[in-house]
Amino acid sequence: MLAKNDEHKRSILWRTTISVSSVLIIVIAAFFFIKLFTDNPMEGKWAYEDSNLIIQVKNNGTAVIQWPDEFEGSDLSIEMQYDVNKDAKIFTLHKDEAAVKAAVEKSGGVVADEQADSVISSLEGSYDYNIERRQMTLTEREYGEQMVFMKK
Helix, strand or coil: CCCCCCHHHHHHHHHHHHHHHHHHHHHHHHHHHHHHHHCCCCCEEEEECCCCCEEEECCCCEEEEEEEEEECCEEEEEEEEEEEECCCCEEEEECCHHHHHHHHHHCCCCCCHHHHHHHHHHHCEEEEEEEECCEEEEEECCCCCEEEEEEC
């Protein structure tokens, strides 16, 4: 051992070890406790069950909506702003005209302005959300239509 027969040194080492490990446990517990209340439960990449729609929710208030192979020769990818109310479990998507125009330009003319606008308008709005394991259900607040997504 480090302090062979010196009881005083062993006592100091033991107290130091216990103190450091106690502080470490408290710091780790505080980290997980804070993360529990500040983390965005919707963050991640979600694939729609009924089509090839993918929503990638980022932590900075933006969500990237993607439709791989929806339009011949182009993948539509549009960035939207969102708000999450964790207390009421409401997810709101906001349309950004500049992002729609940028997505149309990026597609190289394959996707028409009206097509992209109608697709985004259909997703814009407020949804009640429910997340269980790796499944997210978005229920439209006005009409009650549901969309089920699986986490990728």
